[in-house]
Amino acid sequence: MEPPVLFKRCVAESIGTALLVLIGAGTAAFNGVITASNNAATTLADIGVISVAFAIVVMAMIFTIGRISGCHINPAVTIGLAVTGHFAWKEVPAYLIAQCVGGIIGAMAIVAVLGMDGLHLGGLGATSLGSSTGYVQGMVVEAIAAFVLMFVIMGIAVDSDAPVNWAGLVIGLTVGGLIMLTAGATGASFNPARTFGPYVINSLAGGNISWAQFPVYVIGPIIGAIGGAVAYKGLTTKPQVVGSDPHSVKV
Template sequence: MEKTNLLKRSIAEGIGTALLILIGAGTAAYNGIITAHGSAATLADAGIVAFAHAITIMGMIYTIGKFTGAHINPAVTIGLASIGKFPWKEVPAYLIAQFAGSIAGAYGIVVILGLDGVILGNLGAPGLGMTTGYLQGIAVEAIATFILMFVIMGTAVDQRAYKGLEGIAIGLMAGGIIMLAGGATGAAFNPARAFGPYLVNSVLDGNINWSQLAIYFIGPIIGSIVAAFTYRMIDSSREYPVSTKTSFTESVK
């Protein structure tokens, strides 16, 4: 990993998160525009949205991972810090960058799709399905993030894993999770993925249900922490000292 200062790493995290929102949530918003004009939503549509997220996550891991670890998700940052794989003192900077990036990415959707992206596409903001209850939504988001974080731990954090394919594994897993859980909660499993579209929707008078935002904070943070500790428990033969490094692949030495 090329060692860079915290400011530069935070900027990279912000850019990575912005692109995740722009491309991932932007694709969801565009799909919303299409269905609003009379086209029925299909599983293929969900697959396209999932693929957009997957390729963006892959791209960011291979682009900024060597500098920042490519968390692009506050839940991942907190999960890594909870087991000493990321310094707590750097967590605030990463979180600020990620949430700022999510706002920038949401405004980027508006630039590309116009107000239709807000009114018809809701900026790709996640929301509960018609039959999904509030607590169920938290559970779904927790499970989704657990799966993602468990894969991150096994493919990117654990140095014994074969290196070079972690971006593909994590990206494809994220896509699979979206195809599974998208109908229930929108499958954000990332507080920043929800926050930016919610805020910008609100600013531009879009239709947003702020009462649901907590689901996308509580569920992912719980899921990420539980996954990190679960993986550490399974791998209990190894010790995990607090690391001052930020790269997934470097931080387990």
């Protein structure tokens, strides 16, 4: 069966990324509203709830639009797949634009749901470095998270030998676990579009955003995703025997 045309796949990516930001980052924003209103600190239990929200929406999107666009909903994932030959480079720009547009739409939808408190108190769930996290350390943390995510995606969704119908659950739970680990250090993005949308709407509405930190959420995830994809491909590539000489192999 022929895959949907590029335009339809891009629309699916935009919708998927928008819902990722709305439900995932929106839950983080709602938690920010609650903690700010009660003058309370964010707890590990709060991080757990946010992680579950992200896990749920990632699972839902994979099962919903995976058959349409592949459900990348993350520029780093798209680039990682392209580097390893699992996605056409000529389609990468269209996917990246669709994902970033989706991130902006999702951030706007948070305002629609939570009102201006979601922006002024919750920051639209925008990511930022922890008080004790340095710039380079933040980039490393984001790279590690993206590496793990991409490694899992390659194994459960891309590999032809992967068990069928498990991708949504496994990838969703992986995202949730990574957020629990890295939220304190970087806000747990490992997705440039997820960070981009809330940054844009915060900036347009006069929110407090440090664009100087944005490269952390672009460079780190892209490096990590490429590393995860290349590492998995390297581990699973089988040598092909050429001719009758058993010592002549092509990798």
